[in-house]
Amino acid sequence: MSAVATGQPSGRTTPAEQALLDARYGELAARDRLLPIKVPAFYQLKLDQELAALGHTEGPLHRMVRPTRDRFTARAGHEVADWVDDRSNMPVPGSQTIIHKYADRVLFMPTSVCAGHCQYCFRQDVLTDAHADERAVVVRELDHLVAYLGSKPEVSEVILSGGDPLTLPLRDLELIFRRLRALPQIRSIRIHSRTLAFAPKIFGDPAKIDLLAEADVRLVFHFAHPYEVCDDVREVLSRLAARRIRLYNHFPLLRGVNDHVDVLRRLVEDLDDARVRTLSVYLPEPIHHSAPYRLTLDRILALQDALTASTPSWINAIRFTLDSPVGKARREHITAWDRATGRVTFEKDGKSFVYPDFPSELDVPGERDVLLWRG
Ligand code: SF4
Secondary structure, eight states: OOOHHHTTOSSSOOHHHHHHHHHHHEEEEEEHHHHHHHHHHHHHHHHHHHHHHHSSSOOOOHHHHHHOOOGGGGOOSOSSSOOOGGGGGSSSSOSSEEEETTEEEEEEEEOOOOOOOHHHHOOHHHHHHOOOOOHHHHHHHHHHHHHHHOOOOTOOOOEEEOOOOGGGGGHHHHHHHHHHHHTTTOEEEEEOOOOOHOOOOOOOSSSHHHHHHTTEEEEOOOOOSGGGGGGHHHHHHHHHHHHEEEEEEEOOOOOOOOSSSHHHHHHHHHHHHTTOOOEEEEOOOOOTTTGGGGHHHHHHHHHHHHHHHHHHHHHHHHEEEEEEEEEEEEEEGGEEEEETTTTEEEEEEEEEEEEOOOOOOOOOOOOOOHHTTTO
8 A cells, every 4th residue: 555545654755656645635625725736837847856856755845835745644733724813804894805903004915816836825714715816806806905095094004915916917916006006105015925936937027027116016025945046036036126126035934845044044145145135934823734834933943043143143133923813923922831731822012822832743854955955
């Protein structure tokens, strides 16, 4: 019987076994409302290189977009569907595209489409529930947003997220920017996007870069591994930087993908060379099916310390952040840690929440030689 059928892995995952995992994942995704596998051609080339170098499909790039063996077995307990409580922060009745959690900024999700699908995605439940991507929907939801902002003059920033806003057609982006820039209260339009890692060709149209520059947006990428910052990506970044578009990165800390200080350091250094400033490293949230990617809090804090100890101050400023039901929390917000039960209490602005730590027996660190297979 195969390792897949028994659930007892032996050796590394072969391409044939990966094909079985992919098929089995299709059933799991349909049952548990997870995103289906979607790997753009550009990223597939990188997967092919990774497979050729390693001889198996357990490399960091594969782990981001293809299901691993432990996708079907690893469960950590205390996992929830919506850790950050997005659904309680949707203020417009009937709309699932507007999230208002912090007084000064609003999240707008004009599309549920992404250029590729990440296995670790923290927002799968919202995306799989999301609206159809038709122009009428974008226009209607934009109307909702503009009306809502009219009632909230304290909001000065709109964050476009999704889905991936940069998969939208130019005319939709143009419409969104025009309507938002017509509001004097809006000082900043921020776009969260992984499109550049998945499909840099989307930036091939100079009109798109013109539009982003004219709208004076901030682009926040989600590069999670240094091999995502390749020459094609650097070429686009240099064109964006030449137009003086402000470029940032934040990314999740993921077991088996980037859970080694050498990977983290290389990623933020490569991005800095490309004029991209890394802001935050996000802790994986304890949502359903997150166990293959989570780490113990002890190991997360040790990685943060190792990065701080071995890097210059511009890297030291990167914040390790846990998104939570009460907002963004960091290590200084920990007020109690019950090691017997794994319950960690965070307190921020007078509000507290309990974070279930990841069980140490499940936390098998990524191996440096696999994580950095190019050496
Ligand atoms: S690009 Fe972002 S929103 Fe889309 S699947 Fe990946 S993590 Fe989720």
